[in-house]
Amino acid sequence: MPWAVRTPGSDHLRAPVQLYEMVAMILILLVMTRLTRIAHAQKRPYGIVGIWFFSLYTASMFALEFAKDSRVYWGNITANQWILIAVFAESIGVLYARGGGREYMRPFFRSIGSTISQKAKNIYAKISRRRTTSD
Secondary structure, three states, rough: OOOOEEOOOOEEEEEOOHHEEEEEEHHHHHHHHHHHHHHHOOOOOHHHHHHHHHHHHHHOOOOOOOHHOOOOOOOOOHHHHHHHHHHHHOOOOHHHHHHHHHHHHHHHHHHHHHHHHHHHHHHHHHHHHHHHHHE
């Protein structure tokens, strides 16, 4: 890349990951400012903005880990990325629970559950009819 930098003790150019992180944090700051205004206007539950910060931060740091030099890999991704995946999953779970996702999603899950239940009953009815007619 034309903006790559040479670091002391290294013979090759490297990506300026710290600058990328700075840009990512400025973008997160702008998004968080907007989300704070929306949360106050809509009277969202306490802590929602913080949860959104963790979600955005972990997603951006996960992407930036690909530009870093790391010596510790677990599978195809770094150890830091595994930790970021765990924190992101936790923040999404808390956002779902704290942000009222249960109330919004409850009718959806009930319709899926009733559909699956009905299909299972139909399959069972077909299987039991076959067994009773063949006996």
